[in-house]
Amino acid sequence: MTRAALVASGLAVALLLTACGGEQREAGPEAPAPTSTAPATTGAAKPAPAPDAVSEPPAPEEVPELLRFEAKTLDGHVFHGADLLGGPAVLWFWAPWCPTCQAEAPTIAQAARTGGARFVGVAAQDEVPAMREFVDQYGLDGFTHLADEDLAVWNRFEVAYQPAYAFVDSRGEVTVETELLEPEELLARVRALR
Numbered sequence: 001m002t003r004a005a006l007v008a009s010g011l012a013v014a015l016l017l018t019a020c021g022g023e024q025r026e027a028g029p030e031a032p033a034p035t036s037t038a039p040a041t042t043g044a045a046k047p048a049p050a051p052d053a054v055s056e057p058p059a060p061e062e063v064p065e066l067l068r069f070e071a072k073t074l075d076g077h078v079f080h081g082a083d084l085l086g087g088p089a090v091l092w093f094w095a096p097w098c099p100t101c102q103a104e105a106p107t108i109a110q111a112a113r114t115g116g117a118r119f120v121g122v123a124a125q126d127e128v129p130a131m132r133e134f135v136d137q138y139g140l141d142g143f144t145h146l147a148d149e150d151l152a153v154w155n156r157f158e159v160a161y162q163p164a165y166a167f168v169d170s171r172g173e174v175t176v177e178t179e180l181l182e183p184e185e186l187l188a189r190v191r192a193l194r
Contacts, residue, residue, distance in 0.1 A: 062172075066157065067082055067172065067174070071122075071146040074123070074145045085168075086170070087117070087170055088169055088194055089118040089193075090111070090117050091121075091122050093122045093154060094121060094122070095123065095126055096133065098125075100180060101162055104163055104180070107187075108140065113142060116193075122146045123147060125151075125162070157176050159178060160178070167189055167193055
């Protein structure tokens with residue numbers, strides 16, 4: 001191989017490796033843990049995005065004010081409220097020590113599995129270990145949960161106590177419900193988002 005061919009090959013590989021790096025964001029409830037952002041090696045396949053991943057973040061003017069937030073998940077990843085756009089979604093505001101939240105957890109788990117909307121839990125009023133224990137105990141690990149320890153997301157949605165819900169329809173319109181919903185009413189509200 002000539003020296004010019006070696007230099008050209010080296011430049012092509014360098015450009016390819018540079019283009020493969022980048023920051024990944026958590027995409028949704030079934031999203032895998034973020035992978036390393038180190039450049040891919042030759043022959044390695046780039047992982048496919050999660051089915052509900054947002055490929056391009058929406059322009060800020062397209063995002064409703066309520067969804068313009070970032071928060072940490074229970075796993076320490078960054079969650080972007082704008083990722084809720086494009087399909088029906090439900091934010092469920094809860095606290096680990098809350099007996100009403102504990103009683104409601106099976107209904108929430110069922111609605112998240114069968115309701116046709118993306119669920120995101122917004123946990124507060126306790127520490128992350130207690131939040132994780134609650135998720136594990138009640139089988140709520142099928143969707144993302146935010147660790148809203150400073151109540152920033154709760155305050156944004158004007159939630160003062162739990163449980164509460166924010167329903168996001170496919171157009172990005174948000175309706176906040178601060179009253180406890182009975183199981184059938186909750187499931188009906190989720191189905192109506194589609």
